[in-house]
Amino acid sequence: MKKFIVTLLLLFSAKAFAWQNDMSLKGGLGLSQATIHAFDNSEDHMTGFGFNTQFGYRFSDWEINLASYIYWGKIDDLKFRANNTSVVGSGVFRHVSFGPILKYIFDWQPKKGWHFYAGAGPSWSMQTVKLEQFQASSGNFTSDYKLTYISRGGMVVIGIEEILPFKEMHPVYFEVLYSYKKSKDVSVVDASNFAEVRTISTEESEQDIRGSFIMINAGITLF
Amino acid sequence: MEKIYNMIHIRVRSIGLLFLFISLSCTAFSAENKPVEKESKKSLASRKREPKYHYGYTNRPHTLKESALHLSAIYGISWALYPITQPEVFREKGSVKNYRYNFGRLVFDRDEPFWNWFVHPITGSQLYLYYRANGYNRVDSLGMAFISSTLFEFTVEIYTEPASVQDLYQTPVIGSVIGLGLENLSLYLLNSGNAFGRFLGHVLNPSTLFWFYEGKIQLVPKYSGKKTGSLTLMMDF
Numbered sequence: 001m002k003k004f005i006v007t008l009l010l011l012f013s014a015k016a017f018a019w020q021n022d023m024s025l026k027g028g029l030g031l032s033q034a035t036i037h038a039f040d041n042s043e044d045h046m047t048g049f050g051f052n053t054q055f056g057y058r059f060s061d062w063e064i065n066l067a068s069y070i071y072w073g074k075i076d077d078l079k080f081r082a083n084n085t086s087v088v089g090s091g092v093f094r095h096v097s098f099g100p101i102l103k104y105i106f107d108w109q110p111k112k113g114w115h116f117y118a119g120a121g122p123s124w125s126m127q128t129v130k131l132e133q134f135q136a137s138s139g140n141f142t143s144d145y146k147l148t149y150i151s152r153g154g155m156v157v158i159g160i161e162e163i164l165p166f167k168e169m170h171p172v173y174f175e176v177l178y179s180y181k182k183s184k185d186v187s188v189v190d191a192s193n194f195a196e197v198r199t200i201s202t203e204e205s206e207q208d209i210r211g212s213f214i215m216i217n218a219g220i221t222l223f
Numbered sequence: 224m225e226k227i228y229n230m231i232h233i234r235v236r237s238i239g240l241l242f243l244f245i246s247l248s249c250t251a252f253s254a255e256n257k258p259v260e261k262e263s264k265k266s267l268a269s270r271k272r273e274p275k276y277h278y279g280y281t282n283r284p285h286t287l288k289e290s291a292l293h294l295s296a297i298y299g300i301s302w303a304l305y306p307i308t309q310p311e312v313f314r315e316k317g318s319v320k321n322y323r324y325n326f327g328r329l330v331f332d333r334d335e336p337f338w339n340w341f342v343h344p345i346t347g348s349q350l351y352l353y354y355r356a357n358g359y360n361r362v363d364s365l366g367m368a369f370i371s372s373t374l375f376e377f378t379v380e381i382y383t384e385p386a387s388v389q390d391l392y393q394t395p396v397i398g399s400v401i402g403l404g405l406e407n408l409s410l411y412l413l414n415s416g417n418a419f420g421r422f423l424g425h426v427l428n429p430s431t432l433f434w435f436y437e438g439k440i441q442l443v444p445k446y447s448g449k450k451t452g453s454l455t456l457m458m459d460f
Contacts, residue, residue: 053396
């Protein structure tokens, strides 16, 4: 009974009191909209869905996490040039990014029982494109090949999270993340052998391929 | 042909009659023996099988020596399993020269999703469940799985290829997310009290089969006959 009353008091206290000074693992699902600015200043759009995970430590106002965002989706009319090959095509893409993210948790509650947070951090990512329909204007490119872009950039995030006294109550979060990346290198990879892929060529990206990603994520604190 | 058709027809009719008889007799039997009762929580609970063992997890503190022993054991197993599970890669790409070249390197690998998003996270989930079985809490299990997979990436797998960013993160972190799901599902199945559930629970969570698993409790109900009963919980240490 005593514990019940204490929990009620914590839940309905005027001042927000969320769990703190502990490690946590968060996970959830999300949607992504990306725009790739290709070498010829054209734009390719990608829409995808996926999941996100964050593992880190929460202090009273700050939180530092190692985060990962993974998305799958479709891409249309992608233009690229690599290994002396120019290709235009449509297919599927996979996006995976990692990075530390530092968040500040505000006292401001946009909705009662939910607090607002904002964060930022660097980001390293890899986009893999597997073309299903394509036209190669020069060079050699087969349907077994896939493209990989290694990119570097940064991300900013704003979101809201439930204020709960214990992380075991699985607080829910919703966030919007914006990420901007610039490709470092582009590789053409032969994926005909499922067990062992072979890199055909890797080129330093002098083509100034840039991408901006907007992701809407939702999830819970798992433990 | 007509004869065969008639025989089949008679047989189908006989089977139909037999089925009808069994159904009716079962209904009559259950109606006779079970008075109509309201499906209260108590009556539903009384229909539940009582398992002989209760499976769960215990969280306890560990000494540094104990944790070092666990990490060493997993490290030794990973050295033994790597060439067995990937003999061709180990033979064709593995060398001491590669080991030296790859030492300290960290890259994005371009492996197929099967490896990055299935094999590595599943391996991570089993690492997480191994540490859970040894009494580590969830966060510590993730931490220990992180150390184990990092040791593998930086000192074992580099015999054939450099350490990968995706594997470093996804093995322990996504592995722990999957491990948490497997933990809950396997406990439900193991405590279901039926043989198939136990079998499936052990398949999903093999660490519960071994001697080091600390969460297995034997339930021994006792009834003295004088309106008193007791439940003895037996646990091996």
